[in-house]
Amino acid sequence: MGHAADLRQEIEELSTSQIAEVYYAGKDHPRLLPFWFGEGDTPTPDFVKTAAIEAIRADKTYYVDDRGITPLREAIAAYVGRLHGRPLGIDRIQVTASGMSAVMMTMQAVAGPGDNVVYVAPVWPNIVEAVRIVGATPRPLVLDATADGGWRLDLQRLYAACDARTRAIFVASPGNPTGWMLTAAEIAEIIAFCRAKRIWLVVDAVYERLTYGLDRAPSPLDIAGPEDPVISLNSFSKAWAMTGWRLGWIVAPAWVNLNIRKLNQYNTSGAATFVQWAGVAALEQGEPFVAELRARLNRARDLVIQGLSRFPRVRVAAPPGAFYAFFRVDGMRDSMALAKRLVAETGVGLAPGSAFGPEGEGYMRFCYASSEARLSDALARMEPFLR
Numbered sequence: 001m002g003h004a005a006d007l008r009q010e011i012e013e014l015s016t017s018q019i020a021e022v023y024y025a026g027k028d029h030p031r032l033l034p035f036w037f038g039e040g041d042t043p044t045p046d047f048v049k050t051a052a053i054e055a056i057r058a059d060k061t062y063y064v065d066d067r068g069i070t071p072l073r074e075a076i077a078a079y080v081g082r083l084h085g086r087p088l089g090i091d092r093i094q095v096t097a098s099g100m101s102a103v104m105m106t107m108q109a110v111a112g113p114g115d116n117v118v119y120v121a122p123v124w125p126n127i128v129e130a131v132r133i134v135g136a137t138p139r140p141l142v143l144d145a146t147a148d149g150g151w152r153l154d155l156q157r158l159y160a161a162c163d164a165r166t167r168a169i170f171v172a173s174p175g176n177p178t179g180w181m182l183t184a185a186e187i188a189e190i191i192a193f194c195r196a197k198r199i200w201l202v203v204d205a206v207y208e209r210l211t212y213g214l215d216r217a218p219s220p221l222d223i224a225g226p227e228d229p230v231i232s233l234n235s236f237s238k239a240w241a242m243t244g245w246r247l248g249w250i251v252a253p254a255w256v257n258l259n260i261r262k263l264n265q266y267n268t269s270g271a272a273t274f275v276q277w278a279g280v281a282a283l284e285q286g287e288p289f290v291a292e293l294r295a296r297l298n299r300a301r302d303l304v305i306q307g308l309s310r311f312p313r314v315r316v317a318a319p320p321g322a323f324y325a326f327f328r329v330d331g332m333r334d335s336m337a338l339a340k341r342l343v344a345e346t347g348v349g350l351a352p353g354s355a356f357g358p359e360g361e362g363y364m365r366f367c368y369a370s371s372e373a374r375l376s377d378a379l380a381r382m383e384p385f386l387r
Contacts (some may be wrong), residue, residue, distance in 0.1 A: 010132050010133060010135055011133070013132070014129055014132065014133070015125065015129060017125065017355065018125075018336060018351075018352055018354060018355035019036050019037065019351045019352075019355050021336070022036055022336070022339045022340060022343060022349060022350075022351065022352060023036055023037075023349065025340050025343060025344070026340070026343030026344060026347070026349050029343060029344070029347040029349075030347070031347035032343075032347045032349060033347055033348050033349065033374055033377060033378045033381070034349040035348065035349055035350055035351075035366050035367045035368070035370065035378065036339075036349040036350055036351045036365075036367070037351075037367065038124075038176060038238075038243075038323075038324075038367055039237070039238075039241075039243040039367070039369065040241065040293075040323065040367070040369025040370055041369070041370045041371060041374070042241045042293060042296070042369070043241065044240070044241050044242050044245070045240070045241065045282075045286070045289045047281055047285045047286075048240065048242065048278045048281050048282050048286070049278070050281070051277050051278045051280065051281035052274050052275060052277060052278040054277075055273070055274035055277035055278070056274045060273050060274050060277055061273055061274060062273060063269075063270075063273075064270065064273050064276070065270075066261060066264050066265050066269055066270045067093075067094055067095065067257070067261050067264075067270075068093065068094065068095025068249070068270065068271070068276060069095070069273065069276045069277070069280075070090070071277075071280050072095055072276045072277070072279050072280050072283075073090040073093040073095060074090055075279070075280045075283040075284055076090075076093045076095070076249050076251075076279075076283065077089065077090045077092070077093050078283075079283045080093075080221065080251060083208075083216060083219075083221075084219060084221040084222050085222070086221065086222070088251070089226075089254070091254040091257065092226065092251055092252060092253065092254050092257060093249055093250070093251060093257070094249065094250040094252070094257045094260050094261060094264065095247070095248075095249050095270065095271055095276060095279075096247075096248040096249060096250060096264065096268075096271065097246050097247070097248075097267075097268040097270060097271040097272070098235065098237075098246040098247065098248050098271075099204075099206055099233060099234065099235030099237060099248035100126060100130075100248075101246075101248060101264075101267060101268055102233040102234070102235070102248045102249065102250045103126065103127060103130050103204070103233060104130050104133070104267065105250070105260050105263045105264060105267055106202055106231055106233060106250065106252075106260070107130045107131055107133070107134045107136070107168075108134055108263050108267075109256065109259055109260055109263060110167050110168045110200050110202070110231075111131065111134050111135075111136035111167040111168060112134055112135055112136060113135035113136065114135075114136075114165060115136040115137070115165050115166070115167040116136055116137040116138070116139045116163070116165050116166050116167070117131045117136055117137070117138055117139065117166070117167060117168045117169075117170055118139045118140075118141055118158065118161045118162055118166055118168070118169045118170070119131070119138060119139070119140060119141065119169070119170040119171070120140075120141055120143060120153065120158070120169075120170070120171045120172070120175070121140040121141065121142045121143065121356075121357050121359045122142075122143070122175075122177055122178060122326075122353070122356040122357055122359045122360040122363075123140075123170075123172055123175065123176070123356060123357065124172065124176045124177070124204075124356065125355060125356060125357065127170055127172070127204070128140075128357065131170075136167065139161055139166070140357065140359065141153075141154075141157060141158050141161045142359045143178065143180060143359075145328075146317075148317050149315045149316045149317035149327070149328065150180070150317040151175075151178050151180040152180075153180075153182070153186060155186060155189055155190070158190070159193055162197060162199060166197075166199055167199065167200060168199060168200040168201070168202050169190065169194065169199060169200070169201050169202070170202045170203075170204070171190075171201070171202070171203050171204070172203075172204035172206075172207075173203060173204070173205070173208075173217055173218075173219075173321075174207040174208070174210065174211065174217050174319070174320065174321025174322040175207075175321075175322065176206075176207065176322055176324060176356075177322075177324050177326040177351070177353070177356050177360065177363075177365040178319065178322075178324070178326050179319020179320060179321050179322040179323075179324055179326065180319070180320065180321075181211070181217045181218070181320055181321045182217070182218055183218060184218040184222065184223075187218055187219070187220050187222070187223070188223060190220075191220055191223065191224060191228060191229075191230065194228075194229050194230075195228065195229060198229065199229065200229045200230075200231060201220060201229060201230050201231070202231045202233065203219070203220055203230070203231070203232050203233065204233050205217070205219060205221075205232050205233060205234045206233070206234055206235045206237065206238050207238055207239075207321050207322040207323075208234070208321075209238075209239040209290055209294070210238060210239060210293075210294065210297060210321060210322055210323055211294075211320060211321040212297075212298055212301065212318070212319075212320055212321065213320070214320075217321055219232065220232060221251060226253060226254070227253050228253070230252075231250060231251070231252045231256065232250070232251040232252070233248065233249075233250055234248060234249050234250075234251070235247070235248035235249075236248065236279055236282055238323075239286075239290050239293065240282040240286050240289065240290070241289075241293065242278070242279075242282065245275050245278060245279075246271065246272075246275070247271050247275050247276065247278070247279050248271075297323050297368070297369060299372065300323070300368045300369065300370065300372060300375055301318060301319070301323070301325075301368060302318075303368075303372055303375055303376065303379075304325050304366060304368040304375055304379070305317075305318045305325060307375075307376070307379035308325060308327050308366075308379070308386070311382075311383065311386035311387050312330075312387055313329050313330040313331060313332075313386050313387065314327050314328070314329060314330075314386055315327065315328040315329075315330065316328070323367060323368055323369040324365050324366065324367055324368070325365070325366040325368055326353070326360075326363050326364075326365050326366075327363060327364055327366065328362055328363050329362065329363070329364060329386060332362055333361075333362070334354075334361075335352035335353040335354045335355075335360070335361055335362065335363060335364055336352040336354055336355075338352070338364065338385070339351065339352040339364065341385070342382060342385060345385075346381040346382060346385070347381065348378045348381050348382055350364045350365060350366050351364070351365040351366075351367075352364065352365075353365065366378075
């Protein structure tokens with residue numbers, strides 16, 4: 001459609017969120033149980049809130065270094081160094097105004113028109129759209145579904161999907177919506193491939209602490225050198241229950257961050273100053289909270305996977321990471337239709353699998369980061385539709 005002045009075609013063709021579509025269809029249900037978004041019902045811990053309030057009272061509300069305040073960059077470097085057993089200089093840390101900002105600036109830095117980015121699918125749809133926004137082509141490499149309802153990555157197909165115009169391989173590990181995650185052996189192979197082909201490995205590590213049976217997910221930061229083509233993206237949203245605070249970070253080679261810093265100046269100019277002080281508190285005081293959250297999620301995962309497994313039409317496996325049950329429903333051809341029917345008739349709000357690309361059709365995503373009482377109620381309400 002023509003207008004007085006047109007927008008870029010890539011922008012006009014951006015998809016709108018299918019999760020938001022279900023949300024608007026069901027947000028006014030009188031008995032709503034929402035599990036559609038990627039956040040739980042645990043509030044931000046008090047010590048984080050207190051740090052932000054004290055920062056405001058101390059007038060820490062002015063412009064600061066666009067790389068992030070030094071105490072936060074030091075806290076991130078110390079945290080990442082402890083987690084991965086390797087020292088890290090603060091010149092490799094860029095603070096961002098949300099995990100999504102980290103994604104967007106990374107794509108702006110590595111890809112452009114004529115390039116492509118290979119990504120492991122199904123994936124959070126914002127990743128695909130970020131690639132499109134910068135004018136590059138998103139190229140999916142679909143995980144193989146296993147007989148038990150889990151997922152497996154075929155490395156040879158991943159490598160075959162790359163060509164001379166591939167600028168990056170994007171992997172979320174643990175992944176949203178599947179909960180699948182890379183093994184240490186797979187990471188080592190992919191890094192070697194990226195070194196040889198001069199391709200960036202971009203890893204979304206937002207869920208790296210939310211794992212089951214492991215203290216954390218295997219990471220490229222366990223083995224990558226400071227000049228390796230590895231960029232790791234993270235956020236305070238999940239492990240510290242800070243979704244609305246909009247605070248994240250990037251770990252990259254120092255020379256890369258010199259350039260991402262410039263992008264940060266022209267995107268957001270940085271995260272809110274007092275929020276950054278809250279991030280310092282999260283990292284320095286947050287380990288007991290993270291441990292408690294992990295224990296809660298472990299119980300919730302068991303409850304939901306066992307509950308869904310009782311339904312004859314459902315195929316589901318316990319995810320190794322994140323906090324989603326991504327389950328297949330036999331005979332379902334339209335996950336959006338089922339999501340809208342569920343929320344209209346039961347008040348249970350789930351995300352349709354199609355929201356995560358065509359590879360997700362036939363599945364539903366259930367965010368189980370919630371109280372056991374709410375989860376049990378939701379399973380009971382859904383039973384007539386899934387048995």
